[in-house]
Amino acid sequence: MPLPGQGLLWFGVVLGSIYASRESATQGNWTTDALNVLLIIVDDLRPSLGCYGDRLAKSPNIDQLASHSLLFYNAFAQQAVCAPSRVSFLTGRRPDTTRLYDFNSYWRVHAGNFSTIPQYFKENGYVTMSVGKVFHPGISSNHSDDSPYSWSVPPYHPSSEKYENTKTCRGPDGELHANLLCPVDVADVPEGTLPDKQSTEQAIQLLTKMKTSAEPFFLAVGYHKPHIPFRYPKRKIRQSYFASVSYMDTQVGRLLSALDDLQLATGTMVVLTSDHGWSLGEHGEWAKYSNFDVSTRVPLMFYVPGRTAPLPEAGQRLFPYVDPFAPASELLEPGQSVLDPVELVALFPTLAGLAGLHVPPLCPVPSFHVELCREGQSLLKYFRSSSVEVEPGLLGGPRESIAYSQYPRPADSPQWNSDKPSLKDIKVMGYSIRTIDYRYTVWVSFDPREFLANFSEVHAGELYFVDSDPWQDHNVYNGSQGGPSPRH
Numbered sequence: 001m002p003l004p005g006q007g008l009l010w011f012g013v014v015l016g017s018i019y020a021s022r023e024s025a026t027q028g029n030w031t032t033d034a035l036n037v038l039l040i041i042v043d044d045l046r047p048s049l050g051c052y053g054d055r056l057a058k059s060p061n062i063d064q065l066a067s068h069s070l071l072f073y074n075a076f077a078q079q080a081v082c083a084p085s086r087v088s089f090l091t092g093r094r095p096d097t098t099r100l101y102d103f104n105s106y107w108r109v110h111a112g113n114f115s116t117i118p119q120y121f122k123e124n125g126y127v128t129m130s131v132g133k134v135f136h137p138g139i140s141s142n143h144s145d146d147s148p149y150s151w152s153v154p155p156y157h158p159s160s161e162k163y164e165n166t167k168t169c170r171g172p173d174g175e176l177h178a179n180l181l182c183p184v185d186v187a188d189v190p191e192g193t194l195p196d197k198q199s200t201e202q203a204i205q206l207l208t209k210m211k212t213s214a215e216p217f218f219l220a221v222g223y224h225k226p227h228i229p230f231r232y233p234k235r236k237i238r239q240s241y242f243a244s245v246s247y248m249d250t251q252v253g254r255l256l257s258a259l260d261d262l263q264l265a266t267g268t269m270v271v272l273t274s275d276h277g278w279s280l281g282e283h284g285e286w287a288k289y290s291n292f293d294v295s296t297r298v299p300l301m302f303y304v305p306g307r308t309a310p311l312p313e314a315g316q317r318l319f320p321y322v323d324p325f326a327p328a329s330e331l332l333e334p335g336q337s338v339l340d341p342v343e344l345v346a347l348f349p350t351l352a353g354l355a356g357l358h359v360p361p362l363c364p365v366p367s368f369h370v371e372l373c374r375e376g377q378s379l380l381k382y383f384r385s386s387s388v389e390v391e392p393g394l395l396g397g398p399r400e401s402i403a404y405s406q407y408p409r410p411a412d413s414p415q416w417n418s419d420k421p422s423l424k425d426i427k428v429m430g431y432s433i434r435t436i437d438y439r440y441t442v443w444v445s446f447d448p449r450e451f452l453a454n455f456s457e458v459h460a461g462e463l464y465f466v467d468s469d470p471w472q473d474h475n476v477y478n479g480s481q482g483g484p485s486p487r488h
């Protein structure tokens, strides 16, 4: 019988003992009153944000959140495409365990009946609610956002989502065109609103309702931005991406200022992240679908009242709305930040621990039969002492942290389905590790029927050093290994 998750085992051997010893030190009792959770998941958001040092992006509301948060500067998704990434971090398991590398299976029947983060909170007395794109829609969440297991109430989807492909953009020819990225006049679009606006309104309504609830709440809000058409010239794609970031930032700003208005900011932790990054022309690539940092790196920040920031005094507002399009105001720096590479699969144990719930145990290998366990490391240790101060740019912190990502390919050379191969077409899996110093990727043979990676058949390798090559343009794998050159 083939060994499941062999790729991970291969990597895990090196660091297993380090992780095991660190993990025992991070467990223990962590007591808080039942904190509410507001989990904001932004679609396709690379850390093009002011608080991550991007001086082009206008994201004052997220920067303001970061100023009260612990920010992870080097956080990475486990696979740079929506459904596999979301199923991975929401179940706390890696793609090799969810066995979802494409969009076409539901883990509960295809891999194992794994618990999810919201399900765990629900089973621990929380009212759990989903607004917008949290789980990826479709088969990968059983066409129901994993209802009824994950959610206390039916998930909400904005009604205007269905007009995503409606012709609303006036072109130079004077005609209306479908699916072009353009500024829209909200009054001109069907229903006079946009999906992310509707999601914000729904989330604020739910917060208002929960204000008087005896039970704590777990509210996940998923923002999604329009897909960018590739026929646009490069300059405009980048411009449109930054405009979308600012638009989404206004939604986050409205949501967080409502949290203030409802006096919920003292009892609610706010976590903001994304499912993966987005390439804006780097390596000649657009969108996601790779193991490079631009595709795998995500924003990740936690505001924990009284822990990452002092509790607001009566009448004090932590999150007053800031207009991203107003004349530039002073850039807010993150409250505290951590440089160690961390993974999105860390969300499950970290959220549980921050809420004072029992942190699920580390998974055995294999773990297909275990409903509740986690493959990620808890990040609680970073919240422990008030003396955690690791400045961005200050390289040379702890060297043992590693983030794993992976990406499947149907062939060694690019072809029509290279970006999104179906499970049956996967022939090569790229396993990638990111340390504080380097990114190392090996592309090995993969058998999609047995879910078996063969590390004795290396198709290509990549090695990039962070210090000298931050954009990962100069592969030095050949020099270091004498192996074949990468063809990706």
Ligand SMILES: *[C@@H]1O[C@H](CO)[C@@H](O)[C@H](O)[C@H]1NC(C)=O
Binding pocket: 113, 149
């Ligand atoms: C899967 O887990 C859910 C939630 O705990 C449970 O209700 C269901 O019975 C389980 N299904 C199977 C087949 O074990």
Ligand SMILES: *[C@@H]1O[C@H](CO)[C@@H](O)[C@H](O)[C@H]1NC(C)=O
Binding pocket: 108, 109, 142, 144
């Ligand atoms: C998936 O959804 C279908 C249709 O609602 C339902 O019959 C089935 O039980 C669901 N699968 C699981 C594992 O809950």
